Amino acid sequence: MKIAFIHQKDQFSEKLLEGLRAKFSDREVLSWIEGEEPPTRDLEILVAMGPVTREDLNSQPKLGFIQTATAGYENVDLEAAGELGIWVSSAPSGMTGNAESVAEFAILLLLAASRRLGTFLKSEEDRALHPTQIHPALSGKTVCIVGLGAIGERIVERLRAFGVKIVATDEHPENAPHGVTAYSPNQLKKAIADADYVVLGIPASKANEDLINSDMLHAMKRGAILVNIARGALVDEQALIEAVKEGQIAAAGLDVVKNEPLALSNPLLQFPQLVVTPHIAGFTDIMLHGTIDYVGQVIEDVTANKRPNSVVNLPKAPRRPLQE
CATH class of the missing domain: 3.40.50.720 (NAD(P)-binding Rossmann-like Domain)
Structure with missing residues (x-):
């Protein structure tokens, strides 16, 4: 299963990427810098710390699931995701620190x-x-x-x-x-x-x-x-x-x-x-580790075809069927 993390070049994102790679040491977690070309065209899961556009989604014909690294998901094009059969899940604030x-x-x-x-x-x-x-x-x-x-x-x-x-x-x-x-x-x-x-x-x-x-x-x-x-x-x-x-x-x-x-x-x-201040309120040690743990559990659930409680859309024809 190919996983990528789309993010900006900042210290928190780098630490998050490092943590995800440690969490999934048996899988490759690719870095996708926001605004740049995707690292591959056959991603299945995308972790997002920033905007995910229709163009980004169109570049990934196998993508079935997006997990945001934040509670907010307004930067993900939900309409495009739904049309393309891609689930979107957020990271609830109360679950991550x-x-x-x-x-x-x-x-x-x-x-x-x-x-x-x-x-x-x-x-x-x-x-x-x-x-x-x-x-x-x-x-x-x-x-x-x-x-x-x-x-x-x-x-x-x-x-x-x-x-x-x-x-x-x-x-x-x-x-x-x-x-x-x-x-x-x-x-x-x-x-x-x-x-x-x-x-x-x-x-x-x-x-x-x-x-x-x-x-x-x-x-x-x-x-x-x-x-x-x-x-x-x-x-x-x-x-x-x-x-x-x-x-x-x-x-x-x-x-x-x-x-x-x-x-x-x-x-x-x-x-x-x-x-x-430059949108740093959540950037703490407990939020970093809590997000890594939460995103890690969601990816494990999706790998087992289980639908996480934090999904925020219901695609009519999901590329990846998930059971409640």
């Missing part, structure tokens, strides 16, 4: 944005800057978490120690953790109205693109702080910039942007009150 890793990073961004860490770091380089020295503490404030999935729930767990009031939106608000006031997604404006901090933790889709637009930003309390550890597509970046200029949004912590990898020319980087 990703949820714990991203939740920790969300707290880091909350604190960094709240205490204007970016502004202070810049003032160390430019002594002409004199940043305000009094900033809000988390204690006693209200945090709205948009999405109570695996990551959202772990953010709740970690926030409790800071003495904050937690509100949230979720598809199933009735299942919210104890002490969390939850609303349905269509009540987002109500949920964020009194929040000092808003944390985005939902998957991206065509339906929620630019969810946080100018209207939504102005529905927040003036001086609110936004944190996005989900997907860049959720935020209208130009609207965010304008809201920051106006003082409507005091600061933000963004681990994701619309166009990744993050370019140095991105206008978001011009504002020291915006703490912007």
Whole structure:
């Protein structure tokens, strides 16, 4: 069975590839650099850490299964995969250590944005800057978490120690953790109205693109702080910039942007009150090892013609039949 890992040239991907090769030492795991020609034309399983296009899929007539190395799968052309009979599976955050890793990073961004860490770091380089020295503490404030999935729930767990009031939106608000006031997604404006901090933790889709637009930003309390550890597509970046200029949004912590990898020319980087990181929230030791183990188990299941619980599509005519 021929397996390949499509990825960018970065340290985490290289370590993941190394781990997959160790996991499947009896099989060849090929490296496929994103944007380059495939290493072979007869792959059967593809592990993906990045975009998988229709063109990529058309180059692989034997490909029957794609496993993402992340919880998100929006970069895989699901329509093309379904048409070609290819299963697609994600790596749920709660199963890989990703949820714990991203939740920790969300707290880091909350604190960094709240205490204007970016502004202070810049003032160390430019002594002409004199940043305000009094900033809000988390204690006693209200945090709205948009999405109570695996990551959202772990953010709740970690926030409790800071003495904050937690509100949230979720598809199933009735299942919210104890002490969390939850609303349905269509009540987002109500949920964020009194929040000092808003944390985005939902998957991206065509339906929620630019969810946080100018209207939504102005529905927040003036001086609110936004944190996005989900997907860049959720935020209208130009609207965010304008809201920051106006003082409507005091600061933000963004681990994701619309166009990744993050370019140095991105206008978001011009504002020291915006703490912007290059989509690294999940990159920890536990996520690395957890992903290797999870992907490894999925590949073993597929090899045995078993359908993993994490499949996200149902191709009408699968190239590789899998039993539930």
